[in-house]
Amino acid sequence: MKKVIMGNHALSYGAMLARAQVISAYPITPQTQVVELLSEMCADGTLEAKFIKVESEHSAMASCIGASAAGARTFTATSSQGLALMHEMLHWASGGRHPIVMGDINRAMAPGWTIWSDQNDSLSQRDTGWMQFYCSSNQEVLDTTIQAFKVAEALYIPAMIVLDAFSLSHTYEVVDVPDQAMVDAFLPKFKPYARVTPDEPHAFNGLTSPENYMELRYLLQKDMEQAVPLIEETGREFERTFGRRLTLADEYHTDDAEIILVTSGTAGYTAHVAVDEMRAAGLKVGNLRMRLFRPFPFDLVRRVLPKAKKIAVVDRNISYGHHGIFAQEVKSALLGHAAVPVFGFIAGLGGRDITPATFREIVDHAAAHDAAEDNIVWIGVKK
Amino acid sequence: MPKKKVPHKVVFESVADVPKMPMSLGSMYHNKTGTWRNIRPEIRLEDCIQCGICWKFCPDMSIEVENEWPVVDYDFCKGCGICAEECPAKCIVMVEERK
Numbered sequence: 001m002k003k004v005i006m007g008n009h010a011l012s013y014g015a016m017l018a019r020a021q022v023i024s025a026y027p028i029t030p031q032t033q034v035v036e037l038l039s040e041m042c043a044d045g046t047l048e049a050k051f052i053k054v055e056s057e058h059s060a061m062a063s064c065i066g067a068s069a070a071g072a073r074t075f076t077a078t079s080s081q082g083l084a085l086m087h088e089m090l091h092w093a094s095g096g097r098h099p100i101v102m103g104d105i106n107r108a109m110a111p112g113w114t115i116w117s118d119q120n121d122s123l124s125q126r127d128t129g130w131m132q133f134y135c136s137s138n139q140e141v142l143d144t145t146i147q148a149f150k151v152a153e154a155l156y157i158p159a160m161i162v163l164d165a166f167s168l169s170h171t172y173e174v175v176d177v178p179d180q181a182m183v184d185a186f187l188p189k190f191k192p193y194a195r196v197t198p199d200e201p202h203a204f205n206g207l208t209s210p211e212n213y214m215e216l217r218y219l220l221q222k223d224m225e226q227a228v229p230l231i232e233e234t235g236r237e238f239e240r241t242f243g244r245r246l247t248l249a250d251e252y253h254t255d256d257a258e259i260i261l262v263t264s265g266t267a268g269y270t271a272h273v274a275v276d277e278m279r280a281a282g283l284k285v286g287n288l289r290m291r292l293f294r295p296f297p298f299d300l301v302r303r304v305l306p307k308a309k310k311i312a313v314v315d316r317n318i319s320y321g322h323h324g325i326f327a328q329e330v331k332s333a334l335l336g337h338a339a340v341p342v343f344g345f346i347a348g349l350g351g352r353d354i355t356p357a358t359f360r361e362i363v364d365h366a367a368a369h370d371a372a373e374d375n376i377v378w379i380g381v382k383k
Numbered sequence: 384m385p386k387k388k389v390p391h392k393v394v395f396e397s398v399a400d401v402p403k404m405p406m407s408l409g410s411m412y413h414n415k416t417g418t419w420r421n422i423r424p425e426i427r428l429e430d431c432i433q434c435g436i437c438w439k440f441c442p443d444m445s446i447e448v449e450n451e452w453p454v455v456d457y458d459f460c461k462g463c464g465i466c467a468e469e470c471p472a473k474c475i476v477m478v479e480e481r482k
Contacts, residue, residue: 097403156403193403207410211394215401223403 005175007168010138011077011103011161012037013175014145016047017183018101020075021190022067024052024060026082030115032105032169034077057082061089061100068098069204071195073149077103079165080121081110087125090158094129094220096205097193099152099159101145102130106265106316107165108350116351117165119265119317123293123325129220131159131227132293134264138173140246143238144291146178147246149187150234155223156193162293164316165351167266178242186241224295231292248297250289251304253279257286259366260308262330264290267316267347267354274359285363290326298333305330306338312366314359314379316348323375343372347379416443420462422477424455430474437466437475 005013011034015023023042025035041047050067054060057078064074078086083104093100108118122132133148135141141163148159163169194202208216228248235246252272254260263271268289278285288304290297305311311334315324322328327344334342343366348354358379365377390409395401426437437453438446445460446453455466467475 096405194406202407203411204404204406206405206408207414208405208408209394209410212401212405212408215395215398216403216405218398219401219403 001177002174003177004172005138005177006033006170006172007138007141007163008033008105008170009037010141010175011145011163012041013177014142014161015075015101016041017142017178017180018075018146018149018187019073019184020047020049020101021072022050022052022064022074023076024054024063024067024074025076026054026057026060026078030079030082030105030107032077032079034103034105038075057085058089061086061093061102064100064102065089065093065096065098068093068100068192069096069196071190071192071197073153073190074098074100075102076100077105079105080107080115083121083125084109087128090125090128090130092205093158095216097156097220099149099156099190101148101152101159101161103141103145103161103163105165105169106162114350115165117167117265117316118349118351119162119315119325122160122162123317125160126294126325129157129224130294131157131224133159133161133291134268134293135161135163135168135291136250136266136269136289138168138171138175139244140291141168142175142177143242143244143246146183146187147231147234147238151227151230153190154230155227157220157223157227162265164266176242182241186238227295228292228297228299246291248292248300249304250287250291252287252289254286254288254304255307256284257307258284258309259363260286260288260305260311261359261362262288262290262305262311262313262326264293264326265316267314270354270356271314271359274356274363277356278360278363283363283367293326293329296329296333301330301333302337305334306340308340310366311340311342312345312362313342314345314347314354314362316346316354318346318349318376327375341370341372343369343377344375345377345379352380415458417445417456417458417460420457420460421480422462422464423457423480424460424462424464424466424475425478426453426455427474427476428452430472432472432474434471436469436471440465440469
């Protein structure tokens with residue numbers, strides 16, 4: 001059934017259709033309507049789930065871990081400072097192999113206090129062992145939530161669904177909300193790897209000596225590597241069931257492009273518009289919109305990007321003292337595989353708009369320079 | 384009274400044997416945390432009312448009930464004093480550990 005819903009509610013419907021059994025959340029800013037709608041669904045019986053209201057985001061993730069350990073399918077959502085407060089628990093979730101799915105609304109980090117969008121909150125959690133999917137439309141948010149449960153539970157790795165504050169979270173779009181029966185057929189019941197039960201007692205996550213620890217981390221990495229082909233496979237399966245393909249990254253006019261933009265989030269769709277405009281003006285520009293950030297889709301990046309003469313990575317984030325984080329990742333993936341210059345642009349921090357004109361400025365800069373002389377080219381900073 | 388099973392300390396020979404989750408490694412049993420203790424609980428059984436509250440509250444499961452009487456497992460008790468605080472009969476006293 002088609003509905004006009006906001007991005008936050010696309011997450012709620014995704015969790016509802018996935019039949020999440022425990023939802024735990026802290027309800028105050030920077031929280032969003034994601035869990036508000038889910039709490040209403042739990043209250044009126046639309047969703048047969050336990051809603052746990054906790055006193056902090058740290059506790060929200062802790063209770064998701066507990067519920068997942070007990071064998072429940074669990075979901076939560078947060079944003080910016082709330083995600084930062086969860087940081088310790090994110091490691092417990094992935095290290096304990098609890099396939100929790102979480103929505104993160106990309107909000108910039110304070111101070112100055114802010115609720116507007118950039119990616120520094122989620123990218124600060126890059127090394128916590130969570131999968132990260134960056135979405136560009138409300139439909140993609142809903143679809144990816146369902147897909148994420150399937151992949152997470154197959155590999156016992158938690159997953160984060162990431163969407164831009166306001167430009168997606170609070171923007172209403174038409175979303176095809178699939179039938180429950182179809183989702184049930186696509187997404188099997190959660191089978192925990194092991195669970196807390198008196199029938200088979202175990203001590204979980206206890207002291208792990210140097211004799212055993214490293215193998216646990218090796219296994220997490222090996223399973224993370226398996227996630228890339230599994231996400232491709234489930235993306236194709238999703239298309240067979242629901243008619244919409246879920247890719248690792250969205251390739252747009254990349255085959256014959258001289259300059260390929262690398263984008264993510266809603267800026268990735270704005271880049272489509274910008275590519276159309278620039279193509280109409282005779283510029284051979286393409287766009288690779290990254291959906292999957294962790295695990296990083298190395299093979300895809302190495303297949304698509306070396307075809308261009310120049311790469312322009314647009315980062316709505318920054319690693320202070322280094323440069324844009326997607327730019328780092330793209331350079332690392334291409335090193336030894338392609339000599340194409342990679343330009344790193346930073347734009348749109350703290351919710352400043354990224355418009356088609358932003359991409360025109362980026363492409364003009366890349367076209368005018370033979371090599372990427374600076375690690376960062378700042379776009380939109382006042383003179 | 385049957386004694387508790389002594390868990391085997393697990394050291395995996397091969398990565399193929401390692402579970403995805405860190406579970407039941409037997410490590411906590413062999414890590415005798417009782418040596419961290421500065422003060423120790425001593426239970427005056429003559430005043431004990433056998434309520435089981437010390438057993439229930441001990442965060443390290445270091446109080447066992449044997450033949451209906453509480454017994455402290457000093458191999459693991461860290462001396463936190465919660466049992467003494469919670470004991471309604473005030474029969475648990477914390478005394479300086481003899482080093």
